[in-house]
Amino acid sequence: MGKHKLKVLLGATALAAVAGYASAAEFDGITLQAKLIGGQQYEGLYGRIAEWEAATGAKVDIISKKNHFELDKEFKSDLAAGTLGWCVGSNHSSFAAQYPNLYTDLTPYLTKEEIAAYVPANIAASRIGDALVMLPRAQFDVSVLYYLKSVYEDADNQAAYKAKTGRDLAPPDTWEEYKEQAIFFADPPNFYGTQYAGKDEAIVGRYYEMVVAEGGQLFNDDWSPAFNSDAGKRALQWFVDLYEAGAVPPGTTSYLWDDLGQGFASGTIALNLDWPGWAGFFNDPDSSKAAGNVGVKVQPAGSSGKRTGWSGHHGFSVTETCENKEAAASLVKWLTNEDSQKLESAGGSLPTRTAVWEYVLETAQSDPYRAEAIAAFQAGAGHAFPAPQTPEWIEATNLIYPELQAAILGDKTVDEALADAAEAVDEMMQENGVY
Amino acid sequence: MSRFRPPAWFVLLLPAIIILAAVVLVPLILSFYSSFTPYKLTRPETLYKWIGTFNYEKAMKSAHFWAAFGRTVLLLTIALNLEMLMGLGLALLVNKVTYGQRALRTIMMFPMMFSPVLVGFQFKFIFNDNVGLVNNALQSLGLTDRAIPWLVDGQLAFIAILTAEMWSATSVFAILILAGLFAVPRDPIEAAKVDGCTPWQSFRHITLPYVMPFIYIALAIRSLDVARAYDIVQIMTNGGPARRTELLWTLIGRTGYVDAKMGYANAMGYISIFLAIIFTVYFFRKLNAARSELGMAG
Structure with a gap:
């Protein structure tokens, strides 16, 4: 019996190792070019990119880092010139509708459960028509x-x-x-x-x-x-x-x-x-x-x-012209997953995942001002459009x-x-x- | 069968012609063509739709365009003339200095080292109605007890922009005119002194004619380069509020890059360029006529 258990355990470990190895090699050799929003409050999250690189074997090359108004001009120039070799871009719900053909629909790269973990109103505002053009990050604004x-x-x-x-x-x-x-x-x-x-x-x-x-x-x-x-x-x-x-x-x-x-x-x-x-x-x-x-x-x-x-929120999108959409979608998911959102919302910004909202409310209880602010924003988010x-x-x-x-x-x-x-x-x- | 051989002068000039065509001619033709299309940056396919003179007619009928045009001409006229006068004054003063002139010349160049964007931010803060330096100084000195809306009132905002522009560009005139002053020979001035000329007479009849070519050069350079003030205006007021400080640069910049309507923006640009050329030819002819009447032609 004891031997049997050990075998199962060893087998499971080996499987996990193989799976880990497989996922480490998943995007080996791929380099994704990204154009991301810059600024002190947004940069903390980009530190996590190195972890994603280590986990998947891919590399991320940030080729542009600007505020949204400047990025907006750059995206328009890229559309005009056809210089769309890059894969991942920062997006914003107030700007997204301007470039309906720039970004791909992310629905095929996510399961229904994965999508349901985001706040439904934020997901609704991340769509153009039926296409889910971005995944919301923990930068929700109301x-x-x-x-x-x-x-x-x-x-x-x-x-x-x-x-x-x-x-x-x-x-x-x-x-x-x-x-x-x-x-x-x-x-x-x-x-x-x-x-x-x-x-x-x-x-x-x-x-x-x-x-x-x-x-x-x-x-x-x-x-x-x-x-x-x-x-x-x-x-x-x-x-x-x-x-x-x-x-x-x-x-x-x-x-x-x-x-x-x-x-x-x-x-x-x-x-x-x-x-x-x-x-x-x-x-x-x-x-x-x-x-x-x-x-x-x-x-x-x-x-x-x-x-x-x-209201508005920041998000990440994958370009229609990206050659490695799967890898890009994986990066975008990583940058908006629970750990990423917890990291970002620790700086005071509002999350766009239901579970992270609960976490933020819980951690704010020790600080009366922060608790008052979070409660006000949670109430405010209920009226957001x-x-x-x-x-x-x-x-x-x-x-x-x-x-x-x-x-x-x-x-x-x-x-x-x-x-x-x-x-x-x-x-x-x-x-x-x-x- | 003899092969066609282009003339040697053409072959020698070819590299220059190709480079000029690539960096000047092609963009010029493309932008001129796009002004006859509804070209929108976000919809590249619109570049191939011909709409004739629609953009030009729209601009010609737009009251906002003509208001911005008039304001730009006014700003250029006042700014260039004041900069020239102040630059001349500054150059004459620095020219008199015998000790520490080099240091002064270096200090004079400081404003030129600032990028226009920084100058814009600096003056936006200085003229801020609530926390700005100017209002705080005026209130502390007891000269006013209210917050003067420098960047809101049309005329005050014009003065604020003018101040920023002059701060950043007067030294260009001063440096160029100073170079002219260094080239003025001493003999005629000393001869004039001996003959009993007043300082004003020797300045008017000896120094100024010598310096005039430098002033013309400075004016020519600055009039071409003055559109750099776009950054200053964009940061300080962005043409607002309520279009009170709208200049051609802010209007065309917003239309082209924010609204992404490059076709229309180019049409406005070309109307301004054509009008500027017509004005320049007209004034040049007038100037020449005046000069020949004074017997200065040549």
């Missing part, structure tokens, strides 16, 4: 409300707000209340109630989620513009009112994410709708004057009762944002700005043959 606790704890503020509105001062749950409080807190040029991204895709994304929260849509089903509506006007009016009241810094129309993050960290902004990547930064005394004073809450709701939730999935999205944002700015700065009325933007988008969609 914005929630960060606020300075001190302005709510201040007795004078509480009394004055009660006298003014008849309500108790507490972090807002609706965008109407948010606006009211932002105007109430503002004391320019030293302190502002809030701020918002003021240009490029960023402001259009913010406007888009506000339109949805007001019960409207940015586009109709045929992709004709739908934002020149009552909901669209109410949404834009919100931005205009804050600007006119001096509740936001006057330069907010030129701000992008970094300016907003630095602004809130300077302790001169009371309320800030922002991304998960900033959670650690805001509460770190080395980087933020607001450290120890930051509260985090699920994002407010619009007049329709819906909450804002424009992706950017409009059309190749024309970025081009549409470039037509819409100058008009939004014109209304905010008073060059045009809300009605004029939205009418002009809708006309420009309609013309572009027709010219591009969308309808």
